[in-house]
Amino acid sequence: MKATITAIGGFVPSSILSNEMISRMVETTGEWIVKRTGIKERRLAKDENQGTSDLACAAIENLFETYDIDRSEIDGLVLATATPDHLLTPTASKVCEKSGFTNAFGFDLNAACSGFLYALEMATTMIESGRYEKVVVVGADKMSSIVDYEDRNTCILFGDGAGAVLLEKTESEYGMMKSILRTDGSGTSALLVPAGGSKLPATAQTIADKKHFVNQEGAFVFKRAVESMSNVSRDVLASNELTVDDIDWVVPHQANLRIINAVSETLNIAAEKVKVNIDRYGNTTSATIPLCLWDFAADFKEGQNILITTFGAGFSWGATCLKWGVMRNLRNLQAIKTEKELEHDLVCS
Ligand code: COA
Secondary structure, three states: OEEEEEEEEEEOOOEEEEHHHHOOOOOOOHHHHHHHHOOOEEEEOOOOOOOHHHHHHHHHHHHHHHEOOOHHHOOEEEEEOOOOOOOOOOHHHHHHHHHOOOOOEEEEEOOHHHHHHHHHHHHHHHHHOOOOOEEEEEEEEEHHHOOOOOOOOOOOOEOEEEEEEEEEEEOOOOEEEEEEEEEOHHHHHHEEOOOOOOOOOOOHHHHHOOOOOOEEOHHHHHHHHHHHHHHHHHHHHHHOOOOHHHOOEEEEOOOOHHHHHHHHHHHOOOHHHEOOOHHHHOEOHHHHHHHHHHHOHHHOOOOOEEEEEEEEOOOEEEEEEEEOOOOOOEOOHHHOOOHHHHHHHHHHO
């Protein structure tokens, strides 16, 4: 029994925060941001009361509008997020209710930027166990809710968005292969939101000290990301008895284009095989990988091998391989972006 992706959906808010706009907010330039990160713009959820659950639901709606599947058949939802709607009550509960998953369990999983890969692995093992058949895996984050737009070290990087995949059991040769997930708590202080949790609950002082925003040691995180993503990718290829030449596409976490390029060069993978959309969305944390799968779904052909790798706060990191399988029938052909539309998007951005 294997698990395979049979449907994909995605959502980014319509409001764009361009480099030019950021350069009017903090001391930086569009040129610096593009050169050091590859990011040209990011999307922000600006609607009043729009939380992570709304982004997740929009991505799920896009999936169900695109592919032919009955919501009542869904067994479970694993929602990867680092920005839940509330500290207490799982965001997944609201998402299950609003998405019409009436016969399903739902829970949140926080592994920061590695959340989607961790969630994919949890859902894969649930399906491989034979106890569940259809699990929706979502990565969704409203990073704008924890970013300080006066801090040029972080506000240039992050954006809001969500991506969703349907994972189903299959007896075919397609689907998820072996994964490797890793965690190292010694990296905690290098990338975190210091206050608002049980360790340092909110007070007037924590707010005054801006401790509810992302704080990071950028250069240190950068180095660890390149090293960890490269090593774990090599290890996961070996554990699946694959070589770099067997890989058709790489879908890396989108944190910084220079990280992506350094990992590709270390692994000796041609740039044309590496999917990149950080220029348009920035780092959407749990959402980068499913948004990338969604954006480039039209390029993936049956039987092709895809390498996914990620790194995030914690530190948390990992990699997996999958053989692209047969997707569910489309409801609405227009909902899948064609290569031409993507080219058009890039030209416009
Ligand atoms: N505009 C202009 N200058 C900036 C800047 C900005 N937005 N942000 C930082 N700088 C300055 C720094 O103050 C520093 O100046 P100094 O030399 O006078 O001290 C200089 O640029 C170099 O800073 P550094 O932090 O070494 O830059 P960098 O090349 O490492 O780029 C990041 C900074 C944040 C873009 C980069 O470190 C990064 O992307 N790190 C990984 C972050 C990440 O991926 N986080 C999420 C993990 S999932």
